[in-house]
Amino acid sequence: MALDTHGSTQDARDAAGAAGSVLVPIGALLLGLMLAALDQTIVSTALPTIVSDLGGLEHLSWVVTAYLLASTAVTPLWGKLGDQYGRKRLFQLAIVIFLVGSALCGMAQNMPQLIIFRALQGLGGGGLIVLSMAIVGDMVPPRDRGRYQGLFGAVFGTTSVLGPLLGGLFTQHLSWRWVFYVNLPLGIVALAVIATSLHIPRLRARHVIDYLGTFLIAAVATCLVLVASLGGTTWAWNSPRIIALAALGVVLTGVFVQVERRAAEPVLPLKLFRIRTFTLAALISFIVGFAMFGAMTYLPTFLQVVHGISPTLSGVHMLPMVAGLLLSSTVSGQIVSHTGRWKVFPIAGTGLTTIALLLLHRLDEHSSTAVMSSYFFVLGLGLGLVMQVLVLIVQNAVSYEDLGVATSGATFFRSIGASFGVAIFGTVFASRLAVELGGAFRGVHLPSGITVNSLQADPRDIGGLPPPLRTAALHAFSTSITDVFLYAAPVAFLGFALAWFLKEDRLRASVTAPEGTQTLASNPVQRSSYDEVCRALSLLGTREGRRETYRKITERAGYDLLPGASWLLLRIRKHGSVEPGVLAQSGLVSLGVVMDAARQIEERHLAVREGLSLYLTDRGREAAERLAQAREGSLAELLGDWWGPDRPTDLDRLVKVLTDEMCGSWREQPPSGPAPKFT
Incomplete structure (x- = not known):
């Protein structure tokens, strides 16, 4: 037998005892992580049904955006507060906040309520992701950390990508409210297990927490997303409110820059932007998040409304995109690990994403399942090629002292891009739908109780139209959604152009050990530089x-x-x-x-x-x-x-x-x- 273990009888007993003592709490941590990852994507296939039930199609994007913005903004706080006050207590608090938000989401009676409760849920979700992975570092020695964190990455990735399928199943066979209620029994189990079986040392690290910087960067992001989602739909682009929001965003950006220059532990050190590779990678990360979550949010609407596919099957139809993403991200990560060469992947990934968005624009109400699946697969391939590599090149470009914050910075921009992308896609869709429906039914006598406005608010009214008018309505919805991808293509092409300016420096061996939680997560990863290197070296050691x-x-x-x-x-x-x-x-x-x-x-x-x-x-x-x-x-x-x-x-x-x-x-x-x- 090859010598490939740690070996002795006492080693075996110690290892078995250690494994037995951590398996139960590790399971509870995985459950908490799974809930947070699931809620990033599970609502996508439920959104058409939610909109039909609660109304407010023009605010559909905020059901996704509210969660992403809230969880992104509080990620640095959960990490540092956990260092100061103990991660077990903070993790329990995060579960409670998440469960309260989930219960309220399930009981929401209108769209504004749902959006507010989704933000509350996101506050807890950000803590579940950050603290669950940090607690692993408290429980297991560095030698074994790579194996456990690899397990967390696998669970996170699998849960994130299966979210649309599960959302469709719950919506079709139970109710869209069960998309949120399902969290309650699972979360209660996790809470009970953590309370009784998780025993970790109280290692306190004092931090000067940048509360003001965290608030300001969240406020800037919110202003930008509000302008993107409300401009041209709820309010005109030249309305005083939109102009005021844009001006407030600019002012808050200036204040944020001044605050970060003086902060002892800035949430986003400005010196990082003096590194060309970091700046370019941050911009490309923003674009990748923009394209990925914009598509994942509106493709199920296209499938369910235009093609009449059930919520469950719309989740199944999304699987080719998921397969392409997992395949290309895994293969590109392995190639980079073995060769140390990486520049071809962000170029190829952004280029393929641009092509995929143009292909999605070609879809209509007559497109076959095979054609749609192939286009979805191409989009997944493009996104996967670039997501894996961006984290690695950022880690490679910075000094050791900035490794942790640079890693979280790169994923932060992907999260903000996701929020911004969903909002922009929503604005384009709502404005195009108003134009298309207005043009299709101008001067046309519609059946009693059905108007252009009611069709915009509730797609189920399409079923009450006679066949000729129903065809016109479906074409209007199809054109409005696919035009979204046409508008997104130039943004992806900008990422393609920026990728050519990346400088291909030789990778340190310690950064050729990518992790799923850094590449598939939409939330920032928050770890110290020491934790980041420890994770990479232990992962290499297990390979x-x-x-x-x-x-x-x-x-x-x-x-x-x-x-x-x-x-x-x-x-x-x-x-x-x-x-x-x-x-x-x-x-x-x-x-x-x-x-x-x-x-x-x-x-x-x-x-x-x-x-x-x-x-x-x-x-x-x-x-x-x-x-x-x-x-x-x-x-x-x-x-x-x-x-x-x-x-x-x-x-x-x-x-x-x-x-x-x-x-x-x-x-x-x-x-x-x-x-x-x-x-």
Whole structure:
């Protein structure tokens, strides 16, 4: 059996005990994360039904935007407050806020109520995402963190993309209100499990929290989205209210810049914008969020209203887009990890997204399922190619001290882009629909109780029209929705043009370990620079097998030893002695591997046997020391130019911790009394 585990009976017992102690709370954390991820996308297929029930088609976009804006704005606060006051208590508070918001959303009687309650739900949702992943870091050692955080990424990605399908199922077979009510039993279970089984240390870190900066950036984003969603529909573009909102946004932007220049811990350090790669990546992230959430919000409306597809099947029809996104994001991430080359992906991704939006513009009420599915798949491919890479190139462009805030900054702009995109798509759709319906039915006598305004407010009225008029109404809806994609195409093309100006610097190895929660999430990821590097190095550590790890460090140290022999030397170095027989009995490492390793280090006079135990000789201690230094050096190499003479002390600490964990986790108590000295 290959040497690919950590190995000993006590290791196995410790690992099993640790796994057992964290599995239940990890499950509860995953449940909380799943709820927050689900509510970003689950409403998309329910929106046509919600609008038909509550009215207010022109405000449809705000059901999505309110959640995105609220969760994005409070993400930095949840992260830092968790550091100061304990993450368990804050996570419980986030669940309660989220559940209260969910219950109120399910009981909403009109569109304004639903929008307000969605914002409340978003306040809790932002905390669920940030704190669930941060708590993993409190519960498991760095060596295992990559595996657990990879699990969180998989759950987040799967839940996000299956949201439209689940939303359709609930809407069709129960009620659109169950899109929100489903959170209640799941959230209560998570709350109970967290209260009883989650035990984490209260490690407090003092922060100077930038409350004013957080409020201002949220206010600026809200002003911009209000202008985009209300201009040309509720109020004319040249109306005093729209002009006032735009002017307020500009003034608040100026105030935000001044506040961030003086803030001790700014929510978005302005110095990042002096880095060309960060600025370009932030703009492209904005465009990607714009295109992705705009399409995900209005494609189900096109399918349900224009093609008469049920809510459930509209979710199924969206799966080709999801498949394309997952496929291209996974493949591009793997290629970047192995080659270190990345520039082709943002160029190809934004270019393909532009083409996909133009193709979506060609859809009409006669388009076949095969044609629609192929266009959706192309859009997913384009988005996936660029989403994965943008986070990596931002991490690669900044200094270590700015790594955490730059990562959250890149995903922040994608979230704001999503909010802005949904609002713009909604404005274009509402204004085009008014024009198209007005033109189609000008001078036409409509059946009693049906007017152009009622058709705009409730698409179900189309069913009350005679066949010729019904065809005209469906064409008006089709044209209005597909025109949205035509207007979005130039925005995506701008991203394509900007991508050519990215400078392809060589990637540090530690940033070629992408994570799903950073690439598929619409919410910002909020972690410190230390957490970010810890996640990347531990993820890299789990990718390469244990045997390969020890083969590399043996070669680096200049020895001709079996990988198992190096592993055994490092075990003895840490704990004074080991019993090869006990290691073999664990079943995690084969008897042959252990015996061959023990025989070789004895033959080379690196260790001697005293009873059943092996002890290092002076030569063995020297070899083990060189092997430990080799492992530390290989980890440091992954950090690239962050590992300089003026590196932060926490990087030193992280590398030493990972070296210790990966090379010497024999946990059995060493024998009492001094170890014999051999030469």
